[in-house]
Amino acid sequence: MSRESVASLEAVYRRDGRRIFATLVRLLGSFERAEEAEHDAFIAAAEQWPRDGVPANPVAWLVSVGRFKAIDRLRRDARFTSIDEDAETIEKIPDPSPRHDEQETIEDDRLRLIFTCCHPSLSEEARIALTLREVCGLATEEIASAFLTTPSTLAQRIVRAKAKIRDARIPYEVPEPDQFAPRLESVLRVIYLVFNEGYSASSGELALRLDLAAEAIRLGWLLVRLCPAAEVRGLLALMLLHHGRRRARTDAAGDLVPLEEQDRTLWDARELGIGRAMALDALRTSGHGAYALQAAIVAVHSEAATAAETDWAQIAGLYDRLLQCEPSPVVALNRAVAIAMRDGPEAGLAQIEPMLNQAPLATYHLMHAAHADLCRRAGRIADARASYARALDLARQEPERRFLRRRLAELRA
Amino acid sequence: MRFMVLVKATNESEAGVMPSAELLTAMGRFNEELAKAGILDSGGGLKPSSHGVRVRFSGSARTVTDGPFAETKELVAGFWIWNVGSLEEAIEWVRRCPNPMTSDSDIEIRPLFEMEDFGEALTPETRTLHEDAFASARNR
Numbered sequence: 001m002s003r004e005s006v007a008s009l010e011a012v013y014r015r016d017g018r019r020i021f022a023t024l025v026r027l028l029g030s031f032e033r034a035e036e037a038e039h040d041a042f043i044a045a046a047e048q049w050p051r052d053g054v055p056a057n058p059v060a061w062l063v064s065v066g067r068f069k070a071i072d073r074l075r076r077d078a079r080f081t082s083i084d085e086d087a088e089t090i091e092k093i094p095d096p097s098p099r100h101d102e103q104e105t106i107e108d109d110r111l112r113l114i115f116t117c118c119h120p121s122l123s124e125e126a127r128i129a130l131t132l133r134e135v136c137g138l139a140t141e142e143i144a145s146a147f148l149t150t151p152s153t154l155a156q157r158i159v160r161a162k163a164k165i166r167d168a169r170i171p172y173e174v175p176e177p178d179q180f181a182p183r184l185e186s187v188l189r190v191i192y193l194v195f196n197e198g199y200s201a202s203s204g205e206l207a208l209r210l211d212l213a214a215e216a217i218r219l220g221w222l223l224v225r226l227c228p229a230a231e232v233r234g235l236l237a238l239m240l241l242h243h244g245r246r247r248a249r250t251d252a253a254g255d256l257v258p259l260e261e262q263d264r265t266l267w268d269a270r271e272l273g274i275g276r277a278m279a280l281d282a283l284r285t286s287g288h289g290a291y292a293l294q295a296a297i298v299a300v301h302s303e304a305a306t307a308a309e310t311d312w313a314q315i316a317g318l319y320d321r322l323l324q325c326e327p328s329p330v331v332a333l334n335r336a337v338a339i340a341m342r343d344g345p346e347a348g349l350a351q352i353e354p355m356l357n358q359a360p361l362a363t364y365h366l367m368h369a370a371h372a373d374l375c376r377r378a379g380r381i382a383d384a385r386a387s388y389a390r391a392l393d394l395a396r397q398e399p400e401r402r403f404l405r406r407r408l409a410e411l412r413a
Numbered sequence: 414m415r416f417m418v419l420v421k422a423t424n425e426s427e428a429g430v431m432p433s434a435e436l437l438t439a440m441g442r443f444n445e446e447l448a449k450a451g452i453l454d455s456g457g458g459l460k461p462s463s464h465g466v467r468v469r470f471s472g473s474a475r476t477v478t479d480g481p482f483a484e485t486k487e488l489v490a491g492f493w494i495w496n497v498g499s500l501e502e503a504i505e506w507v508r509r510c511p512n513p514m515t516s517d518s519d520i521e522i523r524p525l526f527e528m529e530d531f532g533e534a535l536t537p538e539t540r541t542l543h544e545d546a547f548a549s550a551r552n553r
Contacts, residue, residue: 221501273450
């Protein structure tokens, strides 16, 4: 095979493989058939392109060949199964002949694929697995190792999700305007869960695990391109702003470094720059919500050259708005911390102490860690010790536990 | 990845209409943001094509033609070179660019070839030649 056609076939696969798959799912109405058809189309290309040259529009060529191969396969299978059923399926396969809006349709196919994989009637686990497998094109083994599960468990999860899509007749479409916002929320949630899964892994584990955070950011960019709503950009901004600080987030031993102690020269100026810009844009756009507000908060942090220069007044104000938009105990806790930084530890304690023994935060280690921290700053050392100990009891992640032990030891010294 | 971001010309820019004080300030702020994000390599505004010339190549012959040139929308009125992570990132930055023109206009984003893109036509020796030339120009 000539080197050029191998190189271009690989390039098409890398750049457009998922687009081709998404279009084939629409044309063939099934994930499995689309997967086989795509495979067949690339095999055909590997045979024909070196001989006949690379077609002018490789994506359209592969889609069209994939569709024909699927029809062939159905005809072949029809000899062994009920003919009527398959003939009907073949008849229903639309012709992807080029239309004036072809580009738009193909782009929509990717959005359809994302919305289908993140359909709310699938479990959250299934949504994540399906999105990484079908939208990102990751191997089942890669996803399994990233989520510390076995490939067979994960494969089963994906098979069950696909069966559910088929049996529940979940449509392959971008939701109608009246359904769009809640469905988009489900998509954003899946992306953010993938990001957090990658982000919360300690650096030691991370070396062995697929970079889920980077994968989530890639998904974010794709979604911004397909659907530039305020919250889509807000989420991408939020992920970029967290990701841009990853090198400063843990020390050489893998221990967490709190924001105020991070070496800010390790922050990635490029990622933080674009993240800040997008956060600001999102905040100025109507329809923004919790993601854009969270991004704006991180953006304000990222703007300060030193922790002492942080604009806490602005952050506390943003938390006020976030709490209105998403009245969750965790947001209330973070707001209290921001108020403490703006008005002093006593003001923060006045916010936190009523929440201390109330569900669900009573068993949340970060609540007790925050309480301990404010007590320490207010000079209430015994209370600080008690709360650090309580936080240590509740914390599960080793780097966090090491951090809390260190704080306790400092107070004893 | 490096990108050239081209501000395309308009009738006004070709007529020599100068940018307003507001636009100059806004552009200055935008450039400051690009620099802070560490992506700004270089850039500048171009005088109208009436100030320029074209040198036509035909085999060994060279013919010089004075501006202005027709096909205004294909002309360039300004440019940047940015070093960003992806085309998508470049698009996001361009979105934030202050509108450079009073009439409708385009900004075009074009990726630069990296050394790897040239394949085997670029021998290691030639590659070193290119890299050294640019490195010494930068250090001057």
